[in-house]
Amino acid sequence: KRKKKKRLICWIFAVILSSFIGYVLGMRNSSNPSRVDETDEFMREYADENIDKEVLHEDVTSIKPASVCDGPKVFWIKLPKIFNFKVCEILYDDLNRVDDQCPQIHAFRRERLNSDEIPDSMAPYQEVLYDNSQFDVNSIINYRIEGSECRVFSKEEADLFYVEIFLGPIAGAVWKNPDMLTNNRKQWEMLFDYVYHVMRTGQAPVPELMNTLSDVSAIETDLRTIESLPNSTIWNRCHGCDHFMVSGRIGRDFQRVGGLVGDRHNKLLPVDKWKHVNFFSIEGSSPNNDRFPNFTGIPYPGHVHPSSVASLQNHIEELRTRKRKHMISLVGKDISGRHIAIRQCEALDDEVCKFMACTRKPNSPCIEHGSVKTLEVYADSLFCFQPHGDSPTRQGLFDSMSMGCIPVVPDSTSFSGYRLHIRDAEKFILIAYRPEDAIQKIKEMGEEGYRRMFHNLLKVLPNMIYAHQDTGFDDAISVMLKNLSCKAEIMKHGNGKTVSSPPSYC
Numbered sequence: 001k002r003k004k005k006k007r008l009i010c011w012i013f014a015v016i017l018s019s020f021i022g023y024v025l026g027m028r029n030s031s032n033p034s035r036v037d038e039t040d041e042f043m044r045e046y047a048d049e050n051i052d053k054e055v056l057h058e059d060v061t062s063i064k065p066a067s068v069c070d071g072p073k074v075f076w077i078k079l080p081k082i083f084n085f086k087v088c089e090i091l092y093d094d095l096n097r098v099d100d101q102c103p104q105i106h107a108f109r110r111e112r113l114n115s116d117e118i119p120d121s122m123a124p125y126q127e128v129l130y131d132n133s134q135f136d137v138n139s140i141i142n143y144r145i146e147g148s149e150c151r152v153f154s155k156e157e158a159d160l161f162y163v164e165i166f167l168g169p170i171a172g173a174v175w176k177n178p179d180m181l182t183n184n185r186k187q188w189e190m191l192f193d194y195v196y197h198v199m200r201t202g203q204a205p206v207p208e209l210m211n212t213l214s215d216v217s218a219i220e221t222d223l224r225t226i227e228s229l230p231n232s233t234i235w236n237r238c239h240g241c242d243h244f245m246v247s248g249r250i251g252r253d254f255q256r257v258g259g260l261v262g263d264r265h266n267k268l269l270p271v272d273k274w275k276h277v278n279f280f281s282i283e284g285s286s287p288n289n290d291r292f293p294n295f296t297g298i299p300y301p302g303h304v305h306p307s308s309v310a311s312l313q314n315h316i317e318e319l320r321t322r323k324r325k326h327m328i329s330l331v332g333k334d335i336s337g338r339h340i341a342i343r344q345c346e347a348l349d350d351e352v353c354k355f356m357a358c359t360r361k362p363n364s365p366c367i368e369h370g371s372v373k374t375l376e377v378y379a380d381s382l383f384c385f386q387p388h389g390d391s392p393t394r395q396g397l398f399d400s401m402s403m404g405c406i407p408v409v410p411d412s413t414s415f416s417g418y419r420l421h422i423r424d425a426e427k428f429i430l431i432a433y434r435p436e437d438a439i440q441k442i443k444e445m446g447e448e449g450y451r452r453m454f455h456n457l458l459k460v461l462p463n464m465i466y467a468h469q470d471t472g473f474d475d476a477i478s479v480m481l482k483n484l485s486c487k488a489e490i491m492k493h494g495n496g497k498t499v500s501s502p503p504s505y506c
Contacts, residue, residue, distance in 0.1 A: 069150040072485035075158035107143035135248035168248035202232035242488040250283035251295030284417030297417035304402040307468035319404030329381035
C-alpha cells in the first residue's frame with residue numbers, strides 16, 4: 001500500500017510540474033509577440049518537428065563493419081620526407097608564419113579547439129568538432145590510409161597507389177618564398193623526375209640519401225639507379241591511371257606557379273609522362289579547363305570529423321532537431337565583391353539575415369573564439385550565403401553543410417569543380433546572386449521546399465565530411481577512392497569497353 005501511495009504522490013507531482021512549466025512557457029511567448037508577416041510565418045512553420053527522420057545516406061543506413069574493407073585496396077608509395085613533411089622547411093624561411101599551411105604529423109588537432117570557450121549551444125557537437133586548417137587534407141589522408149583496413153603492402157594486390165607528395169606548400173611558396181623555386185629549378189625538375197621513375201619502376205632508392213634540396217649528388221645518384229629500370233608490371237596496367245596525389249591548396253594555385261606546375265610545356269610535369277596520373281585538390285579545376293595537370297576537387301576538410309557511424313548519426317540527429325534563429329546568414333570579411341551583399345544583410349533584422357564580420361583583427365569573433373563561433377552561426381541558420389572569395393568556392397560551403405545549413409551560392413562555379421562529391425546540386429544548394437534574391441526564393445519555396453532541401457542535404461552530408469577513421473559509411477575519402485578505382489578499371493580495360501567483373505562499389 002505504501003508503494004502505491006508513493007507512486008500516486010509522484011504522479012500528481014509530475015502533472016502539477018508539467019502544467020506549471022507549460023503555463024510559464026505560454027506566458028513567455030505571449031509577452032514577446034512577433035510580427036505576423038511572411039518571414040515570421042515561414043520561421044514558425046519551419047520549427048515544427050515533423051522533418052522526416054529517415055534522412056541518412058543509404059550507405060549509412062546499410063552500414064558495414066569498419067573492420068571490413070569494402071572499397072579499393074590502396075598501396076602507399078612512401079617518399080623521402082623532402083617531398084612531404086620536410087618540404088616546408090626547404091621552402092619557407094619562417095615556419096612559424098606558415099604553420100597552418102604546412103601539413104602536420106597529427107592530422108586531427110583537437111587541442112586547437114579550446115573546449116572552455118565552446119558556447120553552450122555547441123556543446124552537443126563537441127564530440128565531432130576539430131579546428132582543422134584547409135591545408136591539413138594531406139595529413140588527414142595520410143592518417144586514414146595508414147590505419148585503413150583497405151591498406152595493403154603488396155603492389156600486386158593493390159587497386160590504387162597513393163603517392164605521398166605534398167604539392168600544396170610548393171604552390172604556396174610562390175607568394176611566400178618564390179626564389180626558393182626559381183633559383184632551384186633544376187633540383188625541382190630532378191625531384192619530380194625521381195617521383196615519376198619511382199612510380200614507373202615500382203622501386204625507390206634508400207630515402208635517407210635525400211635530406212635537403214641542395215643534396216644534388218644524392219638526387220642524381222638515385223635517379224641514375226632507377227631511370228634505366230624497365231616499366232613495372234603495375235605501371236603498365238594503365239600508365240599511372242591508378243596513381244594519385246593530393247594537394248591542400250586549390251587547383252588554380254598551380255596555374256600561377258609560373259611554369260613550374262600547370263604549364264603544358266614545362267619539364268617538371270611533362271604531359272607525355274604524367275597525363276594519366278590523378279591530381280586532387282580542395283578546389284578542382286573547371287570542367288572546361290584544358291590546362292595540365294587538371295585537378296579534381298575534393299571537399300575542404302572542415303571541422304566535423306565523426307569517429308564512428310554512431311557519432312555521425314548523433315550529429316545528424318542534433319542537426320535535424322536544432323532550433324534555428326536566422327533565415328539566412330553571412331559570415332566573412334568585407335572585401336571587394338561582397339559590399340552589396342553585406343549591406344543588404346545588415347539592413348535586415350537578425351531573424352531574417354545575420355551578418356558576422358570575420359577579420360584577422362584580435363577582437364574579431366573568428367580570432368577570439370576560433371572556428372566554433374562561425375559554426376554556431378551556421379548551426380543557427382536555415383540558409384548560409386557563401387559568396388565567392390579569392391576563388392569561386394569557400395571553405396564555408398562545406399562548413400555550413402556540416403552544420404545542416406543549406407548553402408546559398410552566387411552561381412554554379414562554387415561547386416562545379418567537385419564532380420565526384422557534388423551531384424544534383426540544385427537539390428541541396430540554392431543559387432541566388434545576393435541575400436535579397438535568396439530571401440525571395442526562400443519565401444517562394446515555403447516550408448515544404450525548405451524541408452525537401454534540408455532532407456536532401458542530410459542525405460549527402462556523409463559524403464562531404466572526413467571521418468576520423470574507417471567508419472563503415474562513405475565519407476569524402478571513400479567517395480574519392482571508389483570513384484578513382486572505377487575510373488581506373490575502365491581505363492585498364494580500354495575506354496568504351498565493358499568491364500566484365502567490376503568492383504561491387506562501381
